[in-house]
Amino acid sequence: MNTLVIIAITLLVAYTIILCVVNKHIPDSLSQSVFFLPQSASWIWTVVIGFVGFAVMPAIIEKTPINWQFLAFIACFGLLLVAVAPLLPNKESEGGIDTTDLAYKVHMIGAFTCAICSQVLVAICQWWLLFGWIPWLAAMAYTINVNLAPWRTKVFWAEMTCFAITFAYVLI
Secondary structure, eight states, X not given: OHHHXXXXXXXXXXXXXXXXXXXTSOOSSGGGGGGGSOGGGXXXXXXXXXXXXXXXXXXXXXXXXXXXXXXXXXXHHHXXXXXXXXXXBOTTSGGGBOTTSHHHHHHHHHHHHHHHHHHHHHHHXXXXXXXXXHHHHHHHHHHHHTTOSOOTTHHHHHHHHHHHHHHHHHHO
16 A cells, blocks of 8 residues: 555656756746646546545555544545646736636636545644645745745645645555
């Protein structure tokens, strides 16, 4: 079971690093990394995120006490929604994302569902893993207190923190 999780982690990390290095740019969010791909290769996003959701699902459900397994399932289902509804570029809108599109709404519902359910699950089952949020919170506080320009990649790093904490929960 852990082998699939390790493969999923490796695939997600490799996808993210390769796209950031090739494009010399960290996206505002992991979801926006689909914009780094050529239009004809945007299916890679769906395969990577979908595989992560499917690969982690059996392990996280097995790891979780029976009373809370629904949270594990809903978190993985949310990630699968994200996979099947990649963001679509729209040059006319602010941020380059078509926020009126149904796919955007499905994507955002899936993303928030995955993030909230996974972190609530961790808080219930292994609360101490939530200390993994301290570096992100410190960076956010520093950015706000020093009145720096808005932290453009804060969502990306929040997503990476969420993934790291969830993967740690599954593997420990």
